[in-house]
Amino acid sequence: MTVLVTGGCGYIGSHLVWALADRGEKVVVLDDLSTGFDWAIPPEAELVRGDIGDRALLDTLLETRGVDAIVHFAGSIIVPESVADPLKYYGNNTVKSRELIAAAVRHGVKAFVFSSTAAVYGEPEIVPAPEDARLDPVSPYGSSKLMTEIMLRDVARAHDFRYTALRYFNVAGADPKGRTGQSTKGATHLIKVACEAYLGLRPQIQIFGDDFDTPDGTGVRDYIHVADLADAHVLALDRLRGGAPSLVANCGYGRGFSVLEVLRSVERVTGAALPVLRGPRRAGDPASLVARVDRIHAELDWRPKWDDLDTIVGHALAWEKALITRNRV
Numbered sequence: 326m327t328v329l330v331t332g333g334c335g336y337i338g339s340h341l342v343w344a345l346a347d348r349g350e351k352v353v354v355l356d357d358l359s360t361g362f363d364w365a366i367p368p369e370a371e372l373v374r375g376d377i378g379d380r381a382l383l384d385t386l387l388e389t390r391g392v393d394a395i396v397h398f399a400g401s402i403i404v405p406e407s408v409a410d411p412l413k414y415y416g417n418n419t420v421k422s423r424e425l426i427a428a429a430v431r432h433g434v435k436a437f438v439f440s441s442t443a444a445v446y447g448e449p450e451i452v453p454a455p456e457d458a459r460l461d462p463v464s465p466y467g468s469s470k471l472m473t474e475i476m477l478r479d480v481a482r483a484h485d486f487r488y489t490a491l492r493y494f495n496v497a498g499a500d501p502k503g504r505t506g507q508s509t510k511g512a513t514h515l516i517k518v519a520c521e522a523y524l525g526l527r528p529q530i531q532i533f534g535d536d537f538d539t540p541d542g543t544g545v546r547d548y549i550h551v552a553d554l555a556d557a558h559v560l561a562l563d564r565l566r567g568g569a570p571s572l573v574a575n576c577g578y579g580r581g582f583s584v585l586e587v588l589r590s591v592e593r594v595t596g597a598a599l600p601v602l603r604g605p606r607r608a609g610d611p612a613s614l615v616a617r618v619d620r621i622h623a624e625l626d627w628r629p630k631w632d633d634l635d636t637i638v639g640h641a642l643a644w645e646k647a648l649i650t651r652n653r654v
Contacts, residue, residue: 328351331377379424387429523597548587
């Protein structure tokens with residue numbers, strides 16, 4: 326049995342590839358390396374450089390590698406960019422996902438785990454947001470992911486095919502063993518940006534909006550450690566391989582931190598004040614996104630190991646320091 330991981334050289338994907346390798350799984354990574362890095366995955370994983378929209382390549386991989394499950398990370402993820410260039414997001418995240426799902430059906434791959442997002446909720450009416458909340462994305466990014474969820478739902482009704490869509494909240498941190506982390510230049514993740522500002526890699530950190538309807542006026546998010554998220558994917562794979570039905574589940578901790586609370590955590594961990602600039606809100610940013618997590622605990626028996634904000638920051642900071650060393654070599 327082989328797991329095909331699309332986008333496996335990226336931030337979250339590389340953590341899953343390491344988690345699968347750690348337990349002896351055979352893994353094939355399909356990545357175009359537009360934002361990922363070939364050095365981010367273990368040497369025992371096979372890397373195929375290519376596009377998930379390439380039908381001939383998908384057919385070759387699924388015909389020759391013994392793939393029984395697919396975990397799909399590949400796509401574009403920056404909310405403001407999606408507002409400025411929606412067609413890019415509908416192409417990368419929706420059209421190409423359709424090609425991948427079609428290939429899975431053609432080749433009898435019955436287990437499919439999809440990297441979805443809390444952005445499908447838009448401005449949630451209920452906080453923490455349950456999975457059955459109204460789905461009303463406020464950005465093309467969220468809409469592109471919701472369209473893929475709808476395709477998966479409909480394909481599962483029509484074919485011998487089961488899926489799990491994991492709706493991520495704010496992913497942060499890095500591999501506790503220091504093997505991989507968020508490495509993309511210009512990434513917009515708050516904790517990464519704050520660590521870079523502390524290390525002098527950015528002149529400042531900007532707060533996008535301080536007039537939200539939240540306790541301190543800054544946006545509130547549910548931050549989840551990337552290693553805990555990788556564990557959730559492994560459990561989702563095991564569940565599907567065991568014959569369980571399709572599932573949609575939030576991935577978060579069920580509690581939120583504001584931008585200012587996160588920055589205070591970074592200052593606690595580093596022992597230094599951060600250079601902060603306050604600015605206007607960004608398009609597509611809701612005031613608060615926090616997960617309701619009953620379902621993932623019940624269905625996957627998922628128990629987070631790293632659900633402490635300062636720990637998340639500490640792992641992210643350690644990775645940023647490691648990246649500086651790597652880039653000097």
